[in-house]
Amino acid sequence: MKLVVVGTGYVGLVSGACLADVGHTVICVDVDALKIEKLKSGVIPIFEPGLEEVVQRGVESGRFLFTTNLKEAMEGAQVILIAVGTPSTEDGSVNMAYVESAARDIGRAMTEYTVVIDKSTVPVGTTEWVHSIIRHETSCDFDVVSVPEFLREGHAIQDFMKPHRIVIGTHSTKAINILLEVFSAFQCPKVIMDERSAELTKYAANSFLAMKIGFINEIASLCERLGADVDQVAKGIGLDPRIGADFLRAGLGWGGSCFPKDVRALKNLGDGLGVSLPIINASLDMNTMSRQRVVDRLVSLFDGTIEGKKIAVLGIAFKPNTDDTRESAAIALMQILKEKGADVYAYDPIAEFHSAYHGFDVKIGESPYHIAQDAHAIILATEWHEFTDLDLTRIKQFMADDVMVDARNFFDPVRVKEAGFRYLRVGNK
């Protein structure tokens, strides 16, 4: 089948590449001409493990193409996927400008019956709204279906190829039959429901996972006072299948391009409807507190102030295996350190830090050893696998003081102590 993906970012490019890999012909469209040029010349604009190979396979097969011209791309395509961004606005609501513009463009380019899939994470009611925008532009028959995306950056290919479920939100039998064919290569439950339930499923899923992380961070704050160890508590509860072991890692809390904006969007939805959502509100508060608590503990080791102290931060990306820094907890942490007067240095294997974008200055080093030079404390903020092999004794020798804050409970405590550090872990006295 011929498919078009509108929006060639993390979701659009991965979805397009994987759908081409299972045999469809896919054209990825983007308004960003530079991104399309890069893709046409074989450069992958994002870092995502395994993506390059899948893209390359698709391009070589002749079934995976890129363009900025939506009208041409849509010729003969029965299915269009919308995968444009839906960032937060200042007040926490969702900026729907990209979806609106994509829907309008799709409506204008439509010449025959088309199934429009919304893969972007959008507020409840968007499917109907997108339908009305497209209807305004065309007299063709079409259906709009909500198919939320659940992939995780860093594992996106595996998640797309082996999903736990595919949610299909529509009342149209014709659209369901076409989508079952589109997704026939993916062996997982296809959960068919109404549009609004599908849209809410995505927000509920992300908010539930965010809540789980918030919960274990709350338990971590108790552990720090009681002399218990949060990792042991997490193991003790996680083996109960009713709870599950995933998303029970205490640390700096959640960040990234999805959880923060999606939890805020759900809060905004509740506020707008006058529906009280105390758990959602607490998750947001707990997340902010998790970063603050790490800094407070660090400050307490320096007699109440870190003014003028050099702090070296390992990791900038919001999680390992991605270059995405959107709402990264590492960056939120660095901002608090800067506000407290620290001199902040950072290193990340892939992700970049742009002072102008983030509104404060951080000095970027070439390696962990480089930023450790004369540092008073080192903080592990993103648990990149390559940090496992760090020579901690060497790092400690470069430093002006001896504090290691492991904000992801990543290092082996014995190794850290043997290297001579004063060592702080989250949820551990």
Ligand SMILES: NC(=O)c1ccc[n+]([C@@H]2O[C@H](COP(=O)([O-])OP(=O)(O)OC[C@H]3O[C@@H](n4cnc5c(N)ncnc54)[C@H](O)[C@@H]3O)[C@@H](O)[C@H]2O)c1
């Ligand atoms: N990133 C994730 O891990 C993830 C996971 C699940 C769901 N989602 C959701 O998927 C959506 C996309 O997220 P993303 O991270 O891929 O975003 P992104 O910012 O990486 O990519 C969006 C792309 O859309 C393009 N675009 C914007 N308007 C366009 C238009 N009118 N026509 C064509 N292209 C246009 C932009 O240039 C950009 O390349 C969001 O709603 C997000 O919440 C993201």
